[in-house]
Amino acid sequence: MEKSCTLIVHFDKGTPALANEIKESLEGNDVAAKIDALKKAIMLLLNGETIPQLFITIIRYVLPSEDHTIQKLLLLYLEIIDKTDSRGKVLPEMILICQNLRNNLQHPNEYIRGVTLRFLCRLNQSEIVEPLIPSILSNLEHRHPFVRRNAVLAIMSVYKLPQGEQLLDSAPEIVDKFISTEQDPSSKRNAFLMLFSCSQDRAISYLFTNIDKIIDWGEQLQMVVLELIRKVCRSNKGEKGKYIKIIISLLNANSTAVIYECASTLVSLSSAPTAIRAAASTYCQLLLSQSDYNVKLIVLDRLNELKSSNREIMVEMVMDVLRALSSPNLDIRRKTIDIALELITPRNIDEVVMMLKKEVVKTQSGEHEKNGEYRQMLVQAIHSCAIKFPEVASTVVHLLMDFLGDSNVASALDVVVFVREIIQTNPKLRISIITRLLDTFYQIRSARVCSCALWIIGEYCLSLSEVESGIASIKQCLGDLPFYTASEEGEGHDASKSAPQQVISTTVSSRRPAVLADGTYATQSAALETAMSPPTLVQGSLSSVGNLRSLILSGDFFLAAVVSCTLTKLVLRLEEVQTSKAEVNKANAQALLIMVSILQLGQSSVLPHPIDNDSHDRITLCIRLLCNTGDEIRKIWLESCRQSFVKMLADKQRRETEEIKAKAQVSNAQPDDLIDFYHLKSRKGMSQLELEDEVQDDLKRATGEFTKDSDDANKLNRILQLTGFSDPVYAEAYVTVHHYDIVLDVTVINRTKETLQNLCLELATMGDLKLVERPQNYTLAPESSKQIKANIKVSSTETGVIFGNIVYETSSNVLERTVIVLNDIHIDIMDYISPASCADVAFRTMWAEFEWENKVAVNTVIQDERDFLTHIIKSTNMKCLTPPSALDGECGFLAANLYAKSVFGEDALVNVSIEKQADGKLSGYIRIRSKTQGIALSLGDKITLKQKGAA
Numbered sequence: 001m002e003k004s005c006t007l008i009v010h011f012d013k014g015t016p017a018l019a020n021e022i023k024e025s026l027e028g029n030d031v032a033a034k035i036d037a038l039k040k041a042i043m044l045l046l047n048g049e050t051i052p053q054l055f056i057t058i059i060r061y062v063l064p065s066e067d068h069t070i071q072k073l074l075l076l077y078l079e080i081i082d083k084t085d086s087r088g089k090v091l092p093e094m095i096l097i098c099q100n101l102r103n104n105l106q107h108p109n110e111y112i113r114g115v116t117l118r119f120l121c122r123l124n125q126s127e128i129v130e131p132l133i134p135s136i137l138s139n140l141e142h143r144h145p146f147v148r149r150n151a152v153l154a155i156m157s158v159y160k161l162p163q164g165e166q167l168l169d170s171a172p173e174i175v176d177k178f179i180s181t182e183q184d185p186s187s188k189r190n191a192f193l194m195l196f197s198c199s200q201d202r203a204i205s206y207l208f209t210n211i212d213k214i215i216d217w218g219e220q221l222q223m224v225v226l227e228l229i230r231k232v233c234r235s236n237k238g239e240k241g242k243y244i245k246i247i248i249s250l251l252n253a254n255s256t257a258v259i260y261e262c263a264s265t266l267v268s269l270s271s272a273p274t275a276i277r278a279a280a281s282t283y284c285q286l287l288l289s290q291s292d293y294n295v296k297l298i299v300l301d302r303l304n305e306l307k308s309s310n311r312e313i314m315v316e317m318v319m320d321v322l323r324a325l326s327s328p329n330l331d332i333r334r335k336t337i338d339i340a341l342e343l344i345t346p347r348n349i350d351e352v353v354m355m356l357k358k359e360v361v362k363t364q365s366g367e368h369e370k371n372g373e374y375r376q377m378l379v380q381a382i383h384s385c386a387i388k389f390p391e392v393a394s395t396v397v398h399l400l401m402d403f404l405g406d407s408n409v410a411s412a413l414d415v416v417v418f419v420r421e422i423i424q425t426n427p428k429l430r431i432s433i434i435t436r437l438l439d440t441f442y443q444i445r446s447a448r449v450c451s452c453a454l455w456i457i458g459e460y461c462l463s464l465s466e467v468e469s470g471i472a473s474i475k476q477c478l479g480d481l482p483f484y485t486a487s488e489e490g491e492g493h494d495a496s497k498s499a500p501q502q503v504i505s506t507t508v509s510s511r512r513p514a515v516l517a518d519g520t521y522a523t524q525s526a527a528l529e530t531a532m533s534p535p536t537l538v539q540g541s542l543s544s545v546g547n548l549r550s551l552i553l554s555g556d557f558f559l560a561a562v563v564s565c566t567l568t569k570l571v572l573r574l575e576e577v578q579t580s581k582a583e584v585n586k587a588n589a590q591a592l593l594i595m596v597s598i599l600q601l602g603q604s605s606v607l608p609h610p611i612d613n614d615s616h617d618r619i620t621l622c623i624r625l626l627c628n629t630g631d632e633i634r635k636i637w638l639e640s641c642r643q644s645f646v647k648m649l650a651d652k653q654r655r656e657t658e659e660i661k662a663k664a665q666v667s668n669a670q671p672d673d674l675i676d677f678y679h680l681k682s683r684k685g686m687s688q689l690e691l692e693d694e695v696q697d698d699l700k701r702a703t704g705e706f707t708k709d710s711d712d713a714n715k716l717n718r719i720l721q722l723t724g725f726s727d728p729v730y731a732e733a734y735v736t737v738h739h740y741d742i743v744l745d746v747t748v749i750n751r752t753k754e755t756l757q758n759l760c761l762e763l764a765t766m767g768d769l770k771l772v773e774r775p776q777n778y779t780l781a782p783e784s785s786k787q788i789k790a791n792i793k794v795s796s797t798e799t800g801v802i803f804g805n806i807v808y809e810t811s812s813n814v815l816e817r818t819v820i821v822l823n824d825i826h827i828d829i830m831d832y833i834s835p836a837s838c839a840d841v842a843f844r845t846m847w848a849e850f851e852w853e854n855k856v857a858v859n860t861v862i863q864d865e866r867d868f869l870t871h872i873i874k875s876t877n878m879k880c881l882t883p884p885s886a887l888d889g890e891c892g893f894l895a896a897n898l899y900a901k902s903v904f905g906e907d908a909l910v911n912v913s914i915e916k917q918a919d920g921k922l923s924g925y926i927r928i929r930s931k932t933q934g935i936a937l938s939l940g941d942k943i944t945l946k947q948k949g950a951a
Contacts, residue, residue, distance in 0.1 A: 023053070026038070035070060055081070063097075101119075129167070139151035149189075155168065175194050176202050179191035215252060222255065262282065267302075283299050283303050287320075300332065300336060314343055317343075321340055325359055330377075352385065356385070357382075372406065376408060382396050390422075398432070420645075423456060425649070434460055450551065458569035471591075474548065478552075481597045563598075564619045568622040572629065592627075720732065729752075734746075742793075744790040745789055746761060746789070748780070749783075752810075753782045757779050758779070762774075765801070768794065769801075772791040775789070775790055
C-alpha cells in the first residue's frame with residue numbers, strides 16, 4: 001500500500017507459499033506448475049514480499065517459454081518488481097529483460113506483441129524503453145489492429161516520459177501520418193488521444209480537416225473529440241462558436257453516450273437559447289428512449305438544472321418531460337412531476353392538467369401494485385395546479401371526486417382536502433361539488449375522509465334542497481336506529497366480564513403522549529388513538545350498508561362527534577331556509593335521536609371501550625344547542641367556522657407567495673437595464689448561434705456572472721491550520737463538503753534543508769466518518785510543497801472528528817521516523833445538511849416512521865410519578881417547561897417537557913413519559929433531543945443520568 005501500484009489482484013488469505021517451493025516449480029518442466037508458481041510469486045510481491053532470489057530463476061527457466069499464459073504472467077511479474085535501487089538508478093540485471101521484450105515485439109503472434117506493448121505503457125524507466133523504440137514504431141504497420149492500437153499507446157507513454165521528447169521527438173508527426181491512413185476505430189481513437197495529449201494543434205488541425213466525417217466516426221473517437229472541444233473552449237473562449245457547430249452536428253450521432261455528452265458540453269460552454277434548446281430537446285429524447293431507470297434519473301437531474309437557469313426555454317419542453325410518466329418507477333414519476341409543476345404557465349396549464357387527468361384515469365386499472373401511491377402524487381399535482389390557476393379546477397374536481405372512496409386512504413384524503421379548498425376558492429363550483437359529494441358520500445370508507453367530507457356538507461349546503469339532501473345522506477349512511485339491541489348488549493357484557501384485563505390494557509395503552517409539531521409531548525385521549533387504529537367491526541356491522549354506521553360501531557367516536565356537529569349545522573341552517581316549522585321540528589327531533597343513540601352506544605358494553613370524554617362533551621353540547629338556540633351561538637356555528645377556514649387559506653397562500661419570491665432568481669427588467677438589438681450588432685460572418693452565444697457572454701461579463709464562482713474570501717474561511725509555524729513540516733487543509741463526501745486538500749511544505757523521504761499523511765476518523773483511501777508516500781525536496789488529497793465518506797448525521805499525524809524520514813537518518821501530530825478537524829453536522837421545506841403532513845408521516853429520539857429506559861423504586869419527576873428535576877438541574885399532567889385512577893400516566901442545560905448540552909429538550917402499572921410500579925422512557933449534539937446521545941450522557949439517580 002505504500003508504493004504505487006498499477007494492478008490489483010484478488011489474494012486468498014490462506015497459507016502463503018514458500019520461496020523455495022515456488023523456485024522448484026519454476027525450474028521444472030510442468031507448464032501448469034510454472035503458471036501456478038508465477039501466480040503465487042505475483043501474490044507475494046503484491047502483499048509486500050521482495051523475494052529477490054526468484055529473479056534469476058525466472059530469467060533462466062521462465063523467460064524462454066512459448067506459452068502465452070506464462071508470457072502474460074511474466075509481464076505482470078516484471079511490472080511489479082522493483083526496477084531501481086534506493087538512489088533511483090535502474091538495476092543492472094534489468095538489461096537482461098530488454099532482449100526478451102524486443103523478441104516479443106517481433107513475435108509472429110499478435111497477442112504476444114499486443115500485451116508486450118501494453119506492458120511498455122506502464123514502464124517509467126527510459127533506460128529500458130530506449131533500445132525498444134525502433135521495434136515499437138515498426139508495430140504501427142502491423143496487419144492486426146490489436147497490435148497497432150497498443151503501439152500508439154506505447155508511443156504516447158514513451159513521449160510523456162521525463163526525457164520522452166528527446167527519445168522520440170518525431171512522435172506527433174509519426175502519429176499524425178498514422179491517423180490519416182488508419183481505418184480501425186480503436187486505433188484512430190488512440191492516435192487522436194495521443195495528439196490531443198501531446199500535440200493539441202495537430203489534433204485540432206486533423207479535426208477541422210475531417211469535420212464532415214465526424215458523424216461517421218466511432219463512439220470512442222467522438223468522445224475524445226468532445227473532451228478536446230471542452231479543453232480548447234475553456235482556454236480560448238473566443239473560438240468556441242465554431243466548436244459548438246461540431247457539438248450540434250454530433251447530436252445526431254448513433255451512440256446515446258455521445259449524445260448525452262454533447263448535451264452536457266453544450267450547456268457547459270454556451271448560454272445561447274438555441275444551444276440550450278437543443279440540449280433540452282436531446283435530454284427529453286434520451287428520457288424516452290432509455291429503459292434504464294438510473295439513466296432516466298440522471299437525465300431528469302440534468303433537466304432540473306436546466307430549469308433553474310433557463311426556465312423560459314424549459315417551459316416549452318414541459319409536455320416532452322411529462323411523457324416520462326409512462327415509466328412505472330415511482331421515483332422517476334415523482335421527479336418528473338416536480339419538474340413539470342415548476343414549469344406551468346397560463347399558456348400550457350390546460351395541456352399539463354389534461355395529461356395529469358389521463359394518468360389519473362390510467363391508475364384505475366389494477367396493473368401495478370403502487371397505483372394508489374401514484375394516484376396520490378397526481379392528486380397533489382393537480383391540487384397545486386388548481387391553486388395556481390383556479391380556472392382549471394372545474395375540469396378536474398369532478399373526476400377526482402370519484403376517488404373519494406379510494407382504498408388508498410392517503411390518496412382519498414388528498415382528494416377531499418383538494419375539494420374543500422376548491423369549494424371555497426371557486427364559488428361557481430359550489431353547487432355541482434355539493435351535489436356530487438352527496439351522491440358519492442356512501443362510497444367513502446375512511447374515517448378521516450368522512451370527517452372532512454362531513455365538514456364540507458355542514459358548511460356549504462346552503463339551499464333548502466341541499467340541506468335536506470345532506471340530512472338524508474347522513475341518515476342513510478347511519479342506517480336504522482338504535483345501533484344495538486338489548487341481546488347484543490348482554491352478549492357484550494358477558495364478553496367484557498370474561499376478558500376484563502384486555503379492556504384495561506387497551507385503555508392504558510391509549511393514554512400515550514402525542515408528539516406535537518415542535519417535538520414536545522402532550523397527553524392524548526383515547527378518541528384520536530382509536531381513530532388511527534384499524535377498524536374492528538363488531539357483530540351486526542358487516543351486514544349494514546352505511547359507511548358511517550360501520551365506522552361508529554368499530555368504536556370511532558371522534559367521527560360520531562363530527563356527525564353530530566354536521567347535523568347540528570344542517571338543522572340550524574334549515575331553520576333559516578325552511579318556512580315550515582313542522583319540517584324543522586321533525587329534522588331537529590331526528591338529529592337529537594341520532595345523537596342520543598350514539599351516546600347510548602358509547603356508554604353501553606357492546607363495544608370493548610366506552611366513549612371518550614371529549615367526544616361525549618361535544619355531542620352533549622350539540623344536544624343542548626338544538627334544544628335551546630341563541631343568535632350568538634347560531635352565528636358562531638354557521639359563520640365563524642368558515643371564516644377561520646378562509647383565514648387559514650389566506651395564510652397558506654401568503655406563505656407560498658413568500659416562498660416563491662424567495663426562490664425567484666430571475667428579476668424583472670430594471671429601468672437602466674441594457675436593451676440589446678441583434679440587428680444592430682456586427683455579425684462578421686457569424687451564424688445565429690454564434691451571435692446569440694456572444695451576446696449572452698457579453699451580458700454575463702457585464703453582470704459579473706463569470707466571477708461569481710471565484711469567491712476567494714469564502715475559500716479562505718475553510719482553510720484549517722494543521723501544524724505550527726515552527727514545525728519542520730507545515731500543513732494546512734482546505735475542506736470541501738459536498739453532500740455526503742468530504743474532500744481534504746492538504747498542502748504540505750518542507751521547511752527544512754533536507755530531503756524528506758516516505759512522507760505520509762496518516763489520518764483517522766471518529767464518529768460516522770470513513771476514510772476512503774489512504775494517501776500514498778511522497779518524497780519532498782528541501783523547501784518544496786506537495787498537494788495531498790484525502791476523501792472521506794459521511795454515513796450518518798453526526799458530528800465527527802478527523803485527526804492524525806505526518807510521518808517522514810530524513811536522508812541523514814533513514815532508520816528514525818519523525819512524527820508530527822496534527823490539529824483535529826471537526827466536521828459539523830451543519831456542513832453537510834442543507835435546509836429544505838417539508839409539509840406538515842409529510843413531517844408527521846416521517847416522524848411516525850423513523851426513530852428520531854434516544855430513549856433511556858426507566859426502572860426505579862419510586863412509586864409516585866410526581867415524586868419521580870421532582871427527583872429528576874432536582875438531580876439533573878433541569879427546569880420544567882410545561883406543567884406535568886397525570887390521570888387519576890388505579891393506572892396513571894405522566895408526561896412532562898423538561899429543559900436541560902447542564903447534563904445533555906446546551907438547548908436540549910428532555911421528554912419524560914412515565915406510566916404507573918397496575919402493580920404500582922413505574923415504567924416508561926426519558927427521551928432526549930439535543931440541538932447542539934444533533935440527534936445522537938453519547939454514552940457519557942446516559943452514565944451521567946444514572947449517576948444522578950434519575951434512572
